[in-house]
Amino acid sequence: MAEITASLVKELRDKTGAGMMDCKRALSENGGELEAAVDWLRKKGLAAAAKRSGRVAAEGLIGVLSAPAKAAMVEVNAETDFVARNETFQSFVMHVAQVALHVGENLEAIAAAPYPGTGRSVGEELTHLVATIGEHMAIRRARVLSVPHGAVATYVHSALKPGLGKIGVLVAIEGNSEIASLETLGRQVGMHIAAARPEALEIDAVDPAALARERSVLAEQARASGKPEAIIEKMVEGRIRKYYEEVVLLEQIWVHDGESRVRAVLQKAGAKLAGFARFQLGEGIDKVAGGDFAAEVAAAAGLAG
Numbered sequence: 398m399a400e401i402t403a404s405l406v407k408e409l410r411d412k413t414g415a416g417m418m419d420c421k422r423a424l425s426e427n428g429g430e431l432e433a434a435v436d437w438l439r440k441k442g443l444a445a446a447a448k449r450s451g452r453v454a455a456e457g458l459i460g461v462l463s464a465p466a467k468a469a470m471v472e473v474n475a476e477t478d479f480v481a482r483n484e485t486f487q488s489f490v491m492h493v494a495q496v497a498l499h500v501g502e503n504l505e506a507i508a509a510a511p512y513p514g515t516g517r518s519v520g521e522e523l524t525h526l527v528a529t530i531g532e533h534m535a536i537r538r539a540r541v542l543s544v545p546h547g548a549v550a551t552y553v554h555s556a557l558k559p560g561l562g563k564i565g566v567l568v569a570i571e572g573n574s575e576i577a578s579l580e581t582l583g584r585q586v587g588m589h590i591a592a593a594r595p596e597a598l599e600i601d602a603v604d605p606a607a608l609a610r611e612r613s614v615l616a617e618q619a620r621a622s623g624k625p626e627a628i629i630e631k632m633v634e635g636r637i638r639k640y641y642e643e644v645v646l647l648e649q650i651w652v653h654d655g656e657s658r659v660r661a662v663l664q665k666a667g668a669k670l671a672g673f674a675r676f677q678l679g680e681g682i683d684k685v686a687g688g689d690f691a692a693e694v695a696a697a698a699g700l701a702g
Contacts, residue, residue, distance in 0.1 A: 399429030413438050436610065440617040455679030457481060457534070459565035460490035461551045462498055465576075468549040469498040470565045471507075471539045472676050476532040486534075487561055489526055493519060493536055494560070502539040537682075540567060540674040547571035547671070550583025554591045563678040566590045572668035582666055585653060590675050595646035598670060603645060611640050646673065 399405070401424045409420040409431060415438045423441075427433035457474040458481050473490045480486050492512060496519055500506045508520035515522055519536075527534050542549045547570050554564035566587035570579050597603045615636045619629040641648045647660040647670070663670060 401425060401429050405429065405431065409434055409438075436614055439614050455537075455682040457537075457678060458487065458490045458557070458561050459553065459563060459676045459678055460494040461553050461560045461565045461567070462491065462494040463549060463551050464498055466545070466548060467498065467541070467543040468551050468567050469494050469502070469539065469541045470551075470567050470674060470676055471497055472537045472678065473534065474537050474679065474682070475530075475534045480530060480532055480534070481557065483530065485526065486530065487558060489522065491560060492522075493539075497539045497541055502541045504536060504539060507536060507539060538676070540676070542567045542569040542672055542674060544569045544571055544671050548576050548579040548583055550580045550587055552584050552587030552591060554588075564591050565676045567674045569671040569673065570668055571671055572666065574667065578666075579668060582663075582668055586659070586663075586670070586673070589649070589652045589659065590646065590673055592652050593646075593649050594675065595649060595673075596644040597646065598673060599647050600641055600645050603641070607644075608637075608640075612637060615640075646670070 401421065405424060406417060406420045409415070409424060410417055412431075413420070413435055415423070419438060419441075420434070423434035423437045424431075427437055455474045456476060456478045457472065459470065459472050461470045462468065471490065471494045473486075473493060475481070475486065493507065495513070496507055496510045500510045508518065508523070510519050511517075512519045512522040517525065523534060523536065550568045550570060551560075552566045552568070553560060553562040554566075556562040568583040568586045568590065570583040570586065572579055574582075596607070612633060615633045616629065619632040619636075622629075622632075624632070642650070647658070647663075649659050651657040651659050651662050
């Protein structure tokens with residue numbers, strides 16, 4: 398059983414909006430397991446629907462680079478946001494994206510590949526950069542998409558520089574239109590993905606475990622109404638359809654007009670999505686809440702009073 402600390406209770410409260418005592422009880426009832434406690438609160442009607450995407454919990458940059466019918470996206474993390482504004486670090490992120498574009502998304506292959514213009518590997522260059530800047534850094538993940546006929550459009554939300562930011566999207570799109578038109582549509586889809594955070598391209602691609610978990614929570618909520626099981630089953634199926642509209646890209650409402658389905662927009666354009674990827678800086682990485690980096694530095698230097 399995990400220790401139920403004040404910070405764990407606070408994390409559950411931040412995640413669900415439930416009261417402090419309810420959060421403490423939920424953790425106690427579920428052996429200190431955070432996600433099980435979220436479900437417990439939802440079943441009791443004490444929490445809003447759990448968010449499925451992690452909060453930004455690490456610094457650094459997302460780097461995106463494209464080539465004809467292909468694009469790469471990488472996430473490189475550092476300890477502070479100051480590093481994201483460092484031109485040397487920015488250059489490193491774009492070079493890592495360039496390497497990924499050629500060798501693929503395997504991190505070991507990226508680390509072993511030559512780093513342009515240095516005689517070092519990417520991994521060795523990262524070690525050199527850590528020594529130069531003085532912060533721990535890591536190449537966390539990479540994604541490469543390509544299509545035989547079409548385009549891979551890219552979008553970076555609130556870009557710090559071209560191809561660099563904190564949210565990046567790749568959209569592999571196929572169709573009979575000219576490449577420029579496909580790229581324009583793909584970029585619009587990328588903007589939609591950045592805002593709407595879909596988890597799957599189509600219904601069949603939804604994670605079975607996530608679907609089973611959602612169905613269980615919805616069933617418990619419906620049973621609280623006291624209605625017969627046959628009615629409860631229909632209620633759950635209706636809510637599952639709503640769930641698909643929230644997490645499946647093709648079923649979502651197009652953010653650009655607020656009424657069309659993404660599926661309908663693509664059909665009208667004679668285009669098809671072959672895949673997508675969305676990176677948000679630091680999502681899913683645990684980070685101590687309320688940390689004061691200046692205070693940590695002072696303490697490490699023996700300056701804390």
